[in-house]
Amino acid sequence: MPISGLVITFDQTFGHPDETISRLRGEPAIEVGACDRQQCAIVVDTPSQADDKKIYQWVQDLPGVAGIQVAFVGFDDDAPPDSSSTTDSVD
Amino acid sequence: MDSKRRGFLKSAAMAAASSMVLGDAEFSLPVLGAADAPSDGDDLTWNKAPCRFCGTGCHLQVGVHEGRVVAVAGDKAAEVNKGLLCVKGYHVGGILYGADRLTKPLLRKDGRLVEIEWDEALDIVAQRIMAAPEKFAFYGSGQWTIPEGYAAQKLMKGGLSNNHIDPNARLCMASAVTGFLATYGVDEPAGCYDDLDACDVLITWGNNPAEMHPILFSRVTDRRSRGENVRIIDISTRRTRTTDAANDYLEMAPHGDVAIALGIMNQLIASGTYDKDFVEKHCAFRALESESPTLQGEAISEDEFRKRIAAYTPERVEELSGVPADQIRMLGKLFGDRNLRITSLWCMGMNQHTMGTAVNSLVHGVHLLSGHFGRPGDAPTSLTGQPSACGTVREVGTLAHALPGGRVVANPDHRAQCEGFWNLPAGRISPTPGYHTVKMFDQFTKSSDEGGDIDTLFVQVTNPGQTLPNLNKLFNDKEKLNDKFLIVSEVYPTATTQLADLILPAALWVEKNGIYGNSERRTQQWFKLVDPPGEARDDTWMTIAIAHRLLELGHEGMKDKDGEFIFAVKDDQGEDIPIWEFEHYYDTNVDKHLFEEYRQFTTMKHKNLAPYDEYVKARGLRWPVVQQDDGSWRETRFRFAGFDDPFVAEGEEFDFYHSSSGDGRAQVWFHDYQPPPEVPDEEFPMWLCTGRVLEHWHTGTMTRRLPQLNRAMPTAYVEMNLQDALAQNIRQGETVVIESRRGTTQLPVWIDGRGRPPRGTIFVPFFDETKLINNCTLDDHDPFSKQPDYKKCAARVRKLSEASS
Numbered sequence: 001m002p003i004s005g006l007v008i009t010f011d012q013t014f015g016h017p018d019e020t021i022s023r024l025r026g027e028p029a030i031e032v033g034a035c036d037r038q039q040c041a042i043v044v045d046t047p048s049q050a051d052d053k054k055i056y057q058w059v060q061d062l063p064g065v066a067g068i069q070v071a072f073v074g075f076d077d078d079a080p081p082d083s084s085s086t087t088d089s090v091d
Numbered sequence: 092m093d094s095k096r097r098g099f100l101k102s103a104a105m106a107a108a109s110s111m112v113l114g115d116a117e118f119s120l121p122v123l124g125a126a127d128a129p130s131d132g133d134d135l136t137w138n139k140a141p142c143r144f145c146g147t148g149c150h151l152q153v154g155v156h157e158g159r160v161v162a163v164a165g166d167k168a169a170e171v172n173k174g175l176l177c178v179k180g181y182h183v184g185g186i187l188y189g190a191d192r193l194t195k196p197l198l199r200k201d202g203r204l205v206e207i208e209w210d211e212a213l214d215i216v217a218q219r220i221m222a223a224p225e226k227f228a229f230y231g232s233g234q235w236t237i238p239e240g241y242a243a244q245k246l247m248k249g250g251l252s253n254n255h256i257d258p259n260a261r262l263c264m265a266s267a268v269t270g271f272l273a274t275y276g277v278d279e280p281a282g283c284y285d286d287l288d289a290c291d292v293l294i295t296w297g298n299n300p301a302e303m304h305p306i307l308f309s310r311v312t313d314r315r316s317r318g319e320n321v322r323i324i325d326i327s328t329r330r331t332r333t334t335d336a337a338n339d340y341l342e343m344a345p346h347g348d349v350a351i352a353l354g355i356m357n358q359l360i361a362s363g364t365y366d367k368d369f370v371e372k373h374c375a376f377r378a379l380e381s382e383s384p385t386l387q388g389e390a391i392s393e394d395e396f397r398k399r400i401a402a403y404t405p406e407r408v409e410e411l412s413g414v415p416a417d418q419i420r421m422l423g424k425l426f427g428d429r430n431l432r433i434t435s436l437w438c439m440g441m442n443q444h445t446m447g448t449a450v451n452s453l454v455h456g457v458h459l460l461s462g463h464f465g466r467p468g469d470a471p472t473s474l475t476g477q478p479s480a481c482g483t484v485r486e487v488g489t490l491a492h493a494l495p496g497g498r499v500v501a502n503p504d505h506r507a508q509c510e511g512f513w514n515l516p517a518g519r520i521s522p523t524p525g526y527h528t529v530k531m532f533d534q535f536t537k538s539s540d541e542g543g544d545i546d547t548l549f550v551q552v553t554n555p556g557q558t559l560p561n562l563n564k565l566f567n568d569k570e571k572l573n574d575k576f577l578i579v580s581e582v583y584p585t586a587t588t589q590l591a592d593l594i595l596p597a598a599l600w601v602e603k604n605g606i607y608g609n610s611e612r613r614t615q616q617w618f619k620l621v622d623p624p625g626e627a628r629d630d631t632w633m634t635i636a637i638a639h640r641l642l643e644l645g646h647e648g649m650k651d652k653d654g655e656f657i658f659a660v661k662d663d664q665g666e667d668i669p670i671w672e673f674e675h676y677y678d679t680n681v682d683k684h685l686f687e688e689y690r691q692f693t694t695m696k697h698k699n700l701a702p703y704d705e706y707v708k709a710r711g712l713r714w715p716v717v718q719q720d721d722g723s724w725r726e727t728r729f730r731f732a733g734f735d736d737p738f739v740a741e742g743e744e745f746d747f748y749h750s751s752s753g754d755g756r757a758q759v760w761f762h763d764y765q766p767p768p769e770v771p772d773e774e775f776p777m778w779l780c781t782g783r784v785l786e787h788w789h790t791g792t793m794t795r796r797l798p799q800l801n802r803a804m805p806t807a808y809v810e811m812n813l814q815d816a817l818a819q820n821i822r823q824g825e826t827v828v829i830e831s832r833r834g835t836t837q838l839p840v841w842i843d844g845r846g847r848p849p850r851g852t853i854f855v856p857f858f859d860e861t862k863l864i865n866n867c868t869l870d871d872h873d874p875f876s877k878q879p880d881y882k883k884c885a886a887r888v889r890k891l892s893e894a895s896s
Contacts, residue, residue, distance in 0.1 A: 004104060005104030005108035005164070009313075009316055012316060012317075031101070033112070034108075034112040035112065041105065043105045049798065049799060067312075067316075069309070070175070071104070071108040072162070072181075073104075073163055073164075073181040
C-alpha cells in the first residue's frame with residue numbers, strides 16, 4: 001500500500017496553479033501540503049500499486065503540471081515478490 | 092501496515108515534500124541542514140546512505156523498522172541531490188527483498204547447485220588459489236565499496252604477487268581515465284556538479300543524462316523552470332529524452348564525435364577566437380608518435396598543431412560526422428565566446444569507443460583551447476555509471492596495471508612505496524601488469540591446452556555473463572571447460588551465476604558498512620543498518636577470510652615482513668581480532684581500519700582524503716580534502732584553479748601540477764579521425780547501439796526485482812526507425828531477430844518509442860538477461876584504455892519467420 005511524498009512543479013507560463021491545486025484537493029487519495037506559484041507538495045496514499053500509478057498519471061496530466069519529483073516513498077510490506085531468475089539453483 | 096505507522100509515514104512523506112517546496116523561495120531545490128532530515132519516530136529509525144545505483148551519488152535517508160528497510164527519503168542535507176531522488180532511487184530499499192536472494196553458499200556438483208557450508212566454500216577457494224596462485228584472477232567492480240576493492244587489491248598485488256585483478260569499470264569508464272591522464276597527467280574531473288548550476292550552455296556528447304543521471308539533469312532543467320536561460324545542445328546518434336529538452340540536436344554518425352571535436356578546434360584556430368592567453372600560459376600541444384604510439388604521446392609545436400587541425404574544416408567534418416558544416420561553425424562560435432560558461436558532459440558514448448582515449452582528450456582540448464576551463468560552469472566533465480567507479484576503481488587502483496593512489500605496477504618507486512605502506516618485503520609486488528578485462532576472460536574461456544592460463548576466476552559485485560561484449564567468445568565458452576573454476580559472489584541468481592561452479596551469497600548495500608566515491612570526487616560513507624538474509628556475508632569479509640585460509644595453508648604472501656597476517660587488526664591490548672571469522676567481523680569497524688590504511692596512499696597525486704570519522708559526519712566530501720589551521724577539513728570543488736585548489740600556489744591562476752610535460756601545463760591533443768572497426772555493409776546493413784534505460788540499472792539484477800520498475804519496463808526491445816520497419820514489413824511489437832557476425836538475440840520492436848534512431852540505426856538496452864544483446868556486440872577496444880566499443884557495430888534485423896526458415 002504505497003505512500004509517496006511528491007513535489008509538483010508548475011509550468012512557468014501557466015497562469016492558474018490555484019485551479020489545479022483545487023483539483024488536487026478534490027482527489028481523496030491526495031493530501032495537499034505546502035504550495036506556491038511554482039511548486040506544490042502532495043502525499044499520495046493508495047490501496048494498491050495500480051491505483052498509485054493511476055493517480056500519478058492523473059496528476060501528470062493536470063493543466064500546468066511541468067514535472068513531478070519524488071521526495072519520499074514508504075514501502076509496501078505486502079508487495080508481491082518478483083523474480084527474473086534464470087539460474088538453476090536448487091535448495 | 093498498522094495505522095500508527097501508516098500515519099507516521101504519511102507525516103514523514105508530507106514533511107519531506109513540503110520542505111522541498113518551502114526550503115528556498117529562490118531556489119526550488121532546497122539546501123537544508125542535517126537537522127531537517129526525517130527524525131526518528133516511535134517505530135522507525137533513520138540513517139544516511141548513498142544510493143546503491145549510479146555514479147551520481149545521491150544521498151538517502153533510510154528508514155528502518157524491526158530490522159527491515161521500510162522507507163526511503165531523499166536526503167535534504169545532501170548537496171548532490173538536495174532531497175530529490177529518481178524513480179530508481181526511491182525504490183532502492185526494495186532491492187534487498189527480492190524473493191530469490193542467495194542465502195547459502197552453493198557448489199555445483201554433477202551439474203546441479205547444492206548448498207554447502209561457508210567453511211567448505213572457503214576451503215575450496217583457498218585450495219584452488221594455493222594450487223596455482225598465478226592462474227587465479229579476481230574480477231571486481233565499480234560497485235565494490237572502497238574497502239572491498241582495497242582488500243581485493245591488497246590480497247592480489249600485495250599478498251599473491253599477482254596483478255590479474257580488473258574491474259567491470261574497464262567496460263564503462265577506462266577511456267575517461269586515459270583521457271584525463273593524457274591531458275592533465277592525473278585522473279578525474281577538475282570540475283564538479285556545481286558547474287551544472289552555473290553553465291550557460293550544456294553540451295551532452297553521446298550522453299543521455301535525462302534518463303541515466305536524471306537528478307543531475309534536473310539541476311539544469313530546474314534552473315530553466317525558474318526562468319534562467321540555459322542552452323542545451325545534444326550531440327547524439329539517436330534522439331532521446333535528453334533531446335526532448337535540448338535547444339539544439341546535432342545528429343552525428345557513429346564516431347562522428349571525434350570529427351566534431353576536431354572541427355571545433357579548427358574553427359577556434361581559423362577564426363583566432365581561441366584563448367591565446369590561457370593557452371600560452373597553461374597549455375602545450377601533443378600528438379601520438381608515428382611509431383609505437385603511447386598514452387603520453389610526443390610534444391608538437393603550436394604551428395604543427397595548427398597545420399594538422401587545418402585539415403578538419405567544417406565541410407570535411409560534415410562528411411565524417413554527418414553534422415552540417417554550419418552547425419560545426421555554430422559550435423566553434425560558442426566556444427569562441429568567453430562571456431559564456433560551457434559545460435560538456437559525457438559518459439558511455441565517448442568511453443565505449445575504439446577511439447575512446449582520443450575523443451576524451453579532444454573534448455578536453457576543446458575546453459582548454461577555448462579557455463572554457465576552471466571557472467564555475469566552464470568544465471569538461473565525464474560521468475560514471477557505477478556508484479564507486481571513481482572511488483574504488485580509479486582511486487584505489489583496482490585495475491590490472493595500477494596500485495592505490497594513482498600508482499602503477501610498472502614503476503619501481505611506486506611498488507616500493509606500496510610495499511612500504513603494506514610493510515611487505517621488497518620485491519613482493521610484481522612489475523608486470525595483469526590481464527585487462529577482455530584479455531582476462533579470453534584467457535579464462537580458452538582451454539588450458541590452448542594457452543588459457545587463468546583457471547580460477549573470482550567475480551565479486553558484478554555480472555560479466557551479461558555485460559561482457561561478444562559473450563559467445565568471452566563468457567559462454569566456459570561451460571565446456573571442466574578445468575576452469577568460476578566463483579561468483581552475488582546477491583541474486585544472474586547470467587553469471589548460471590555458469591558458476593561456486594556461488595557465495597553476498598550482503599548488499601545497507602546490509603554492510605561501506606564507502607563509495609562518486610563522479611565528482613565525493614567520498615561517501617554509510618553504516619550497516621540491517622542484517623543480510625540467511626548466511627549472506629560481506630564481500631570484504633570474504634576476501635579477508637580467503638586470505639586467512641591461505642595463511643593457514645602456508646602461503647607466505649599472506650604475511651607481512653614481520654610475520655603478521657596482512658589484514659591483521661589488533662585490539663587495545665595488541666591482540667588479534669579474528670575478523671576472518673564472521674561472528675567477530677563486526678567486533679571492530681573493518682572498513683575504518685582499511686580506509687585509514689588506504690588514506691596513506693592518497694597524497695602522492697593530491698587526492699588527499701580526510702579521516703574516516705569526518706565522512707561519518709558529512710554527506711560526502713570532494714577530494715582533495717585538506718586540514719585547515721583550525722583543525723577542520725576542507726573539500727575542493729575546482730581542481731587546478733587557484734581560487735579553490737589548495738595545491739595551487741597563492742597568486743597562481745592555474746597549475747596543472749601533475750602535468751605530463753612537467754611544466755604545469757595541460758596537453759591539447761591532436762588525433763586524426765579513424766573509422767570504426769566494423770561498419771554496416773550489404774550483409775549487415777544496420778548500426779547497432781546498446782545502452783541503458785531510466786527504469787533499470789545496468790543488468791537489471793536489482794531493479795528487475797522491484798515490481799514497480801519491472802512493470803514499467805518489463806522487457807528489452809529494439810528501437811527501429813519507422814521507415815526501416817516499413818521497408819522490412821515489420822510491425823510495432825513484432826518479435827524480430829537481431830544478428831551480427833558474433834551472435835543473435837530476439838527482441839520485440841519499438842518504433843518511434845522513447846528513443847528515436849535515424850534510418851539505418853537500431854538501439855537495444857542491455858538490462859534484460861533473457862535477451863542478451865551482448866551476444867552481438869564487438870570486443871574490439873581502445874588501444875590505450877582497453878575499453879570495448881558497445882556503441883557501434885554492424886547488425887541486421889530479420890523477421891522471425893525469415894530467420895527460422
